Amino acid sequence: MILDRIRMEKLREKVMTADEAALFIKDGMTLATSGFTPSGYPKAVPLALAKRAENGEEIGVTLITGASVGDELDGALSRAGVLKRRFPYQTNNDSRNGINAGTVAYQDMHLSHVPQFIEYGFFGNIDIAIIEALAITEEGNIIPTTSVGISPQAVAEADIVIVEINTSQSMALEGVHDIYMTKKPPFREPIPITHSGDRIGTPYITCDPEKIVAIVECDIADKVRPLGAIDEDSKKISQHIIKFLEAEVAAKRLPKNLLPLQSGVGSVANAVLGGLVESDFDNLTCYTEVIQDSMFDLIDAGKVTIASGTSFTPSEEGLIRLNENMEHYAKHCILRPMEISNHPEVARRLGVIAMNTAIEFDIYGHVNSTNIMGSRMMNGLGGSGDFTRNAYLSFFTTVSTAKNGDISSIVPFVSHVDHTEHDVEVFVTEQGLADVRGLCPTERARAIIENCAHPNYKEMLLDYLNRAETGKFSHEPHLMDESHSWHDRFLKTGSMKK
Amino acid sequence: MILDRIRMEKLREKVMTADEAALFIKDGMTLATSGFTPSGYPKAVPLALAKRAENGEEIGVTLITGASVGDELDGALSRAGVLKRRFPYQTNNDSRNGINAGTVAYQDMHLSHVPQFIEYGFFGNIDIAIIEALAITEEGNIIPTTSVGISPQAVAEADIVIVEINTSQSMALEGVHDIYMTKKPPFREPIPITHSGDRIGTPYITCDPEKIVAIVECDIADKVRPLGAIDEDSKKISQHIIKFLEAEVAAKRLPKNLLPLQSGVGSVANAVLGGLVESDFDNLTCYTEVIQDSMFDLIDAGKVTIASGTSFTPSEEGLIRLNENMEHYAKHCILRPMEISNHPEVARRLGVIAMNTAIEFDIYGHVNSTNIMGSRMMNGLGGSGDFTRNAYLSFFTTVSTAKNGDISSIVPFVSHVDHTEHDVEVFVTEQGLADVRGLCPTERARAIIENCAHPNYKEMLLDYLNRAETGKFSHEPHLMDESHSWHDRFLKTGSMKK
Numbered sequence: 001m002i003l004d005r006i007r008m009e010k011l012r013e014k015v016m017t018a019d020e021a022a023l024f025i026k027d028g029m030t031l032a033t034s035g036f037t038p039s040g041y042p043k044a045v046p047l048a049l050a051k052r053a054e055n056g057e058e059i060g061v062t063l064i065t066g067a068s069v070g071d072e073l074d075g076a077l078s079r080a081g082v083l084k085r086r087f088p089y090q091t092n093n094d095s096r097n098g099i100n101a102g103t104v105a106y107q108d109m110h111l112s113h114v115p116q117f118i119e120y121g122f123f124g125n126i127d128i129a130i131i132e133a134l135a136i137t138e139e140g141n142i143i144p145t146t147s148v149g150i151s152p153q154a155v156a157e158a159d160i161v162i163v164e165i166n167t168s169q170s171m172a173l174e175g176v177h178d179i180y181m182t183k184k185p186p187f188r189e190p191i192p193i194t195h196s197g198d199r200i201g202t203p204y205i206t207c208d209p210e211k212i213v214a215i216v217e218c219d220i221a222d223k224v225r226p227l228g229a230i231d232e233d234s235k236k237i238s239q240h241i242i243k244f245l246e247a248e249v250a251a252k253r254l255p256k257n258l259l260p261l262q263s264g265v266g267s268v269a270n271a272v273l274g275g276l277v278e279s280d281f282d283n284l285t286c287y288t289e290v291i292q293d294s295m296f297d298l299i300d301a302g303k304v305t306i307a308s309g310t311s312f313t314p315s316e317e318g319l320i321r322l323n324e325n326m327e328h329y330a331k332h333c334i335l336r337p338m339e340i341s342n343h344p345e346v347a348r349r350l351g352v353i354a355m356n357t358a359i360e361f362d363i364y365g366h367v368n369s370t371n372i373m374g375s376r377m378m379n380g381l382g383g384s385g386d387f388t389r390n391a392y393l394s395f396f397t398t399v400s401t402a403k404n405g406d407i408s409s410i411v412p413f414v415s416h417v418d419h420t421e422h423d424v425e426v427f428v429t430e431q432g433l434a435d436v437r438g439l440c441p442t443e444r445a446r447a448i449i450e451n452c453a454h455p456n457y458k459e460m461l462l463d464y465l466n467r468a469e470t471g472k473f474s475h476e477p478h479l480m481d482e483s484h485s486w487h488d489r490f491l492k493t494g495s496m497k498k
Numbered sequence: 499m500i501l502d503r504i505r506m507e508k509l510r511e512k513v514m515t516a517d518e519a520a521l522f523i524k525d526g527m528t529l530a531t532s533g534f535t536p537s538g539y540p541k542a543v544p545l546a547l548a549k550r551a552e553n554g555e556e557i558g559v560t561l562i563t564g565a566s567v568g569d570e571l572d573g574a575l576s577r578a579g580v581l582k583r584r585f586p587y588q589t590n591n592d593s594r595n596g597i598n599a600g601t602v603a604y605q606d607m608h609l610s611h612v613p614q615f616i617e618y619g620f621f622g623n624i625d626i627a628i629i630e631a632l633a634i635t636e637e638g639n640i641i642p643t644t645s646v647g648i649s650p651q652a653v654a655e656a657d658i659v660i661v662e663i664n665t666s667q668s669m670a671l672e673g674v675h676d677i678y679m680t681k682k683p684p685f686r687e688p689i690p691i692t693h694s695g696d697r698i699g700t701p702y703i704t705c706d707p708e709k710i711v712a713i714v715e716c717d718i719a720d721k722v723r724p725l726g727a728i729d730e731d732s733k734k735i736s737q738h739i740i741k742f743l744e745a746e747v748a749a750k751r752l753p754k755n756l757l758p759l760q761s762g763v764g765s766v767a768n769a770v771l772g773g774l775v776e777s778d779f780d781n782l783t784c785y786t787e788v789i790q791d792s793m794f795d796l797i798d799a800g801k802v803t804i805a806s807g808t809s810f811t812p813s814e815e816g817l818i819r820l821n822e823n824m825e826h827y828a829k830h831c832i833l834r835p836m837e838i839s840n841h842p843e844v845a846r847r848l849g850v851i852a853m854n855t856a857i858e859f860d861i862y863g864h865v866n867s868t869n870i871m872g873s874r875m876m877n878g879l880g881g882s883g884d885f886t887r888n889a890y891l892s893f894f895t896t897v898s899t900a901k902n903g904d905i906s907s908i909v910p911f912v913s914h915v916d917h918t919e920h921d922v923e924v925f926v927t928e929q930g931l932a933d934v935r936g937l938c939p940t941e942r943a944r945a946i947i948e949n950c951a952h953p954n955y956k957e958m959l960l961d962y963l964n965r966a967e968t969g970k971f972s973h974e975p976h977l978m979d980e981s982h983s984w985h986d987r988f989l990k991t992g993s994m995k996k
Contacts, residue, residue, distance in 0.1 A: 085938070102972030105938035110887075110920050120890065121751050122923075122935045185757050185849025185890055190688030253619050259683050344888060345843040351683025366915060374978055375971040381920055389608075389887060390842060392618065392683055415978065417864060417915035422608050422879055425620075437620045440583070440603035473873040474600030480872055480913065480986040488978035 002217040005135035005165050014215045018044035021162050021214035025049055027059045029127040032118060032154035035073065036066030036311040036338060037091075037265060037290055038225060040147030042130040042164045043072040044218040050080035060084035064123060066149020066310065066338050067111060067265075067289075067382060068092065070223035078104065087123065088114045089380035099377050108370055108380040111289070115153040115339035119184055129158035131205070132166050132218070134173055140209025141202075144177050145169040146222055147311030148337045152181050152205045160213045168221045172326035175203050177335045193346050196260045196285040197306035199334065227293055227315040228267030230274060233399045233430040237268065238275030240433040241355065241395060244426065245281070248393075254353075260287035262347070262387045264356040265313065268397060270294045272355055277301050287350050289341055289383045291333055293318035299332045308334045310341035342386040351392035356384040358398040360409045361427055361452075363445035363461060364476055365436055367396050367419035373487050374415035381418050388423050400429040400454035406495040408457040410448060412464045413483035421476075427452050441476035442469065460498065500715040503633035503663050512713045516542035519660050519712035523547055525557045527625040530616060530652035533571065534564030534809040534836060535589075535763060535788055536723060538645030540628040540662045541570040542716040548578035558582035562621060564647020564808065564836050565609060565763075565787075565880060566590065568721035576602065585621065586612045587878035597875050606868055606878040609787070613651040613837035617682055627656035629703070630664050630716070632671055638707025639700075642675050642833070643667040644720055645809030650679050650703045650835045659705060660712045666719045670824035673701050675833045691844050694758045694783040695804035697832065725791055725813040726765030728772060731897045731928040735766065736773025738931040739853065739893060742924065743779070746891075752851075758785035760845070760885045762854040763811065766895060768792045770853055775799050785850050787839055787881045789831055791816035797830045806832045808839035840884040849890035854882040856896040858907045859925055859950075861943035861959060862974055863934055865894050865917035871985050872913030879916050886921050898927040898952040904993035906955040908946060910962045911981035919974075925950050939974035940967065958996065 006012050022045050025031065035041025053059050062085040063077065074092035077083040081103075083095060088109035090096065098104035109117075117123055131151050134143040144151055145166055155161055180201030182188050192200050248254040258281060263273045274294035276284065284304045286295065290313040298304035312335070314322050322329060340346065347354075359378060361367045369384050371377055388394040396419070398409045409429065421441065427434045432451035436444045442465070449461045468477035486496045504510050520543050523529065533539025551557050560583040561575065572590035575581040579601075581593060586607035588594065596602035607615075615621055629649050632641040642649055643664055653659055678699030680686050690698050746752040756779060761771045772792035774782065782802045784793065788811040796802040810833070812820050820827060838844065845852075857876060859865045867882050869875055886892045894917070896907045907927065919939065925932045930949035934942040940963070947959045966975035984994045 085936075087936075099973050100971045102940065102967070105941065106973060107936065107938050108920065113920075116890075117935075121749070124936070185847070186693070186753065188847045188849065189692055190690065190843075190847065192688065194687055195684070251619070255684065344846055345688075348842055349683070349686045349688065351686065371974060374976040374981065375966070375969060375974060377971070377973040385887075385918075385920060389883075392614075413982075415976070415981075416974070417918055418920070420883075420915055420918070422606065422611075422883060422916070437615075438583075438585075438605065438622070440605050442600065443603065468873070469600070471873060473598045473875070475597050475604060475875040476869060476873060476914070478872040478913070480982045480989060483872065483913075484911075484978045484981050491978060 002165050002167060006215060007138045008136055008140045008209060011136055011140060011209055011212060011215060014212055016214050016216065018048040018216045021045050021216045022048035022052060024128060024160065024162060024213060025061065030062040030124060032064045032126045032129050032150060032158055033073065034131045034144060034147065034149055034151040035069035036147035036149035037068055037313040038070035038223045039311045039313055040132050040145040041065065041069035041073050042132045043220040044164055044216050045130055045162055046073045047076055050076040050082060053080035053082045064114065064150065066147060072220065072223065089382050091379045096377065106377065110381060110385045111338050111383040112342035112344060112386040115150050115337065118150060118153040118157050126154065126158040129154035129161045131155060131161060132164045134169050134171060135165065136163065137204050140207055140212065141204040142207050143174055143204045145173060148177060148335050149310055150338060152179055152337045155205050155207050161207060161211045162214045162216065163212055164216045164218045167217065167219045170323050170326045172330060176330045176333055177203050179205050179337060180340055181337065182339065191340065191343060191345055194349065196287040196308045196350065197334065222319065224314055224316055224319050227270050230271040234268050234271035235275065236430040237397050237428050238272045240428050241272060242275055242279050244433055257281065257283040259351045259353050259392050260285045262288040262352045262354045264384060265290050265382065266357060268357050269355065272397065276303060287352050296321060296329060299329060304332065306332055308336060308341065310336055310338040342383040344386060344390045347387055348390040352387055354387040354391035354394040356388060356396055358396045360411055360414050361396055361398065362411050362414045363448055363465060364441045365421040365424055365427065365444050365448065366414050366417045367424060368414040368416045369418040371416035373491055385419060388419050393426065394424045395426045395428055396424050397428045400431050400452060405456060406497065407490060408454060408496050410453040410457065410461060411486050413478060415484060415487045442474065500663050500665060504713060505636045506634055506638045506707060509634055509638060509707055509710060509713060512710055514712050514714065516546040516714045519543050519714045520546035520550060522626060522658065522660060522711060523559065528560040528622060530562045530624045530627050530648060530656055531571065532629040532642060532645065532647055532649040533567035534645035534647035535566055535811040536568035536721045537809045537811055538630050538643040539563065539567035539571050540630045541718040542662055542714050543628055543660055544571040545574055548574040548580060551578035551580045562612065562648065564645060570718065570721065587880050589877045594875065604875065608879060608883045609836050609881040610840035610842060610884040613648050613835065616648065616651040616655050624652065624656040627652035627659045628662065629653060629659060630662045632667050632669060633663065634661065635702050638705055638710065639702040640705050641672055641702045643671060646675060646833050646835045647808055648836060650677055653703050653705050658711045659709045660714065661710055662714045662716045665715065665717045668821050668824045670828060674828045674831055675701050677703050677835060678838055679835065680837065689838065689841060689843055692847065694785040694806045694848065695832065720817065722812055722814055722817050725768050728769040732766050732769030733773065734928040735895050735926050736770045738926050739770060740773055740777050742931055755779065755781040757849045757851050757890050758783045760786040760850045760852045762882060763788050763880065764855060766855050767853065770895060774801060785848050794819060794827060797827060802830065804830055806834060806839065808834055808836040840881040842884060842888045845885055845888035850885055852885040852889035852892040854886060854894055856894045858896065858909055858912050859894055860909050860912045861946055861963060862939045863919040863922055863925065863942050863946065864912050864915045865922060866912040866914045867916040869914035871989055883917060886917050891924065892922045893924045893926055894922050895926045898929050898950060903954060904995065905988060906952060906994050908951040908955065908959060909984050911976060913982060913985045940972065
């Protein structure tokens with residue numbers, strides 16, 4: 001079966017076991033792999049690599065991927081102690097534990113920066129690219145599977161390429177990809193996308209077949225993650241956003257079919273997008289990173305005509321639905337390299353409506369997307385900065401409290417800043433929505449406290465603001481001896497409440 | 499003389515005094531004006547407006563400009579109490595005092611966002627555009643003077659237009675401008691710039707002559723500001739950067755003639771760029787906001803072939819030099835709308851080398867560009883975010899201490915975040931340079947402390963880092979009860995020293 005998928009005959013002699021292929025990997029190497037969310041990442045070769053370490057070999061690597069990947073890569077390499085340095089995003093329990101323990105050196109990056117950093121040489125030499133593929137074409141080019149991520153740049157820049165052909169992936173995926181690469185400055189040209197559905201590239205990743213040193217068969221399915229049930233808070237957040245968008249259309253600040261939607265990864269983001277199924281909007285398009293379950297609902301409801309992303313990121317049920325109806329969904333979906341899905345140039349040109357989730361935001365509108373209580377890495381930034389900064393309109397959402405009410409998601413000064421007051425127009429919690437366009441910081445603070453904060457914390461927030469305003473400087477007043485006192489109190493007492 | 503500059507005959511009947519023209523402005527209006535740095539801003543009409551308030555009239559306005567402007571606009575309107583709301587940047591003492599006193603509502607914005615916010619209607623209705631012009635063409639179009647800023651969008655979106663023809667501005671400026679406007683999404687197309695010197699528009703701002711309600715003569719020169727003498731610290735910073743760039747060329751990570759340079763506004767930025775005169779680099783180009791004195795040196799030295807910006811921002815001597823040699827400099831300079839000079843799309847495509855100045859940065863690489871000790875607005879963000887995020891390489895520079903050593907410019911946690919750890923690759927002080935590419939936060943902290951901090955503060959910074967690392971989470975460890983203690987100590991004792 002695997003030989004059918006290797007259409008260039010002379011490459012068939014490169015087929016070998018995962019154990020054999022993993023021997024190309026040496027201690028200290030930098031690996032760049034396919035994968036974006038637990039979709040389309042290599043599985044067999046990383047498992048074989050982890051086994052070598054478990055058998056006592058001293059081996060450590062730097063790993064660069066598109067975004068998070070499945071347990072066979074991040075998890076297995078972390079548990080085996082092979083993962084020493086990691087870029088640019090992760091969601092795996094074991095890699096997260098390593099990062100927070102200081103045993104994995106992690107740099108959390110804007111996803112759109114990663115492909116060009118590979119090409120610029122800013123990560124150093126890329127020793128091996130490991131790419132999950134649907135098939136290899138007659139010319140030796142690589143057809144990706146359920147995600148694209150950094151694969152084109154990994155293949156172009158790595159010294160050698162290992163291909164995992166995954167037979168669990170549906171051949172109906174062929175044709176869904178649109179692979180386009182930019183040149184390096186000073187030779188870079190405009191990216192010719194003016195609509196979410198524009199196809200500008202090839203359905204495969206161009207690869208010099210001489211670079212392919214190993215081809216491995218794999219039949220392990222993507223380790224997709226369950227999506228949380230859509231709860232009442234998420235529904236309320238979604239309703240606040242839809243009501244706001246309707247008002248923007250009525251005020252003629254948005255077209256009737258809106259502008260291309262971008263929505264972050266995860267359950268709340270999935271729910272926010274899902275709310276549109278019940279709305280009056282139609283002829284919608286999406287220009288985003290991940291295509292989650294609610295996108296399939298929107299396509300089936302005839303609400304979304306085209307969804308552009310860099311990965312399919314379904315739940316377990318979503319994966320079955322996708323595989324059973326791949327030809328149907330492939331007509332409405334495009335998978336692009338993450339350099340293009342997340343590119344500031346395209347996001348700003350199309351005027352995306354960006355909807356991303358925060359860990360916390362502060363009264364002046366700075367957003368923490370990554371570090372709980374300042375120091376504890378959750379997942380990472382992902383593409384939120386790429387979209388937020390370049391959006392037509394940018395929303396950040398969060399539930400107003402966490403930990404049974406002991407944490408307020410709205411605080412005086414966030415404990416880590418990933419997006420600044422200059423980047424976001426609308427803040428939303430289940431409590432309500434604050435449109436801060438045109439407001440100065442103190443007006444913004446009152447709008448956010450009034451509309452977004454949980455009633456249990458409103459008075460405390462207003463008290464901070466009022467006391468800060470009695471100081472000498474009233475533009476964006478803070479109390480430097482209290483700015484992080486809420487976080488400090490939580491760490492010491494288990495609650496932000498006084 | 500002014501009639502010669504109004505080439506459309508029927509518009510000559512619109513000539514009136516500044517006092518008459520100022521009567522178009524009513525209480526509560528929103529004004530969008532020309533001007534970027536103290537260059538090319540309207541002068542006579544704002545002075546006439548201020549006079550009305552000084553004579554007892556109750557009048558307040560919202561003012562949107564390109565960036566900072568001269569005293570006749572920001573200063574006069576602030577002192578007269580006319581300035582109620584201000585976007586997106588300022589440097590005037592009186593407007594700054596109003597902002598910090600809370601009497602002027604100020605929103606500090608990414609400059610590249612402003613033109614599209616005008617078009618999107620996010621500022622509400624634009625009642626009047628007031629534009630300083632060199633001349634009006636036969637068709638009624640407006641030729642700008644020493645800056646472009648937001649003028650094209652102001653003219654397009656305002657209900658009516660007042661033109662100030664400034665006879666102090668050299669007619670040799672005609673032809674230096676390149677005016678190109680983007681369409682609003684979903685109709686926006688690629689901006690066809692692939693080199694700093696590309697001309698893609700018209701040498702004038704298109705204007706419906708019916709919208710011009712008044713033309714006023716003015717002969718007040720731009721209130722340019724002196725540039726500080728190039729001091730030893732600035733020289734050292736410049737030398738660190740040049741040495742680093744030479745090494746990047748040697749490592750083949752940059753072309754021999756580098757990539758288009760962007761440099762912030764002010765004395766340090768001017769000095770950094772000026773240092774290149776003595777370097778071995780040539781055939782340089784610049785894609786930046788402001789063209790300051792050192793650019794003239796670089797052009798005269800044959801180092802810079804083309805400089806693209808949105809304003810000439812010379813010192814007093816620089817202005818004389820510019821005016822006396824306008825035809826010479828005009829061959830090497832292009833003034834664009836700030837939407838284009840600061841556009842993420844173009845900055846990233848060209849791969850600019852961004853060099854901006856910080857108030858402070860922290861051990862993990864977050865940058866404060868705007869608020870001293872958290873609450874006191876200095877000037878604003880300007881275009882630093884537009885360039886930094888989209889650069890090929892982004893530098894932030896600062897002198898390692900301020901206030902005779904009582905303030906360390908490197909702190910545990912900045913008191914305001916304008917640029918995050920995800921945005922900057924290289925930090926520079928007079929002490930040295932920290933290249934943080936590929937480093938995790940704790941590695942970054944050690945590199946910044948070791949290379950950039952003043953010796954008087956190194957031990958204190960290391961002590962903070964070491965104690966923070968003993969906590970439970972070691973990725974980007976902070977002490978929430980000490981994160982802003984350095985700022986608090988300075989506010990209470992006058993020194994960050996213990």
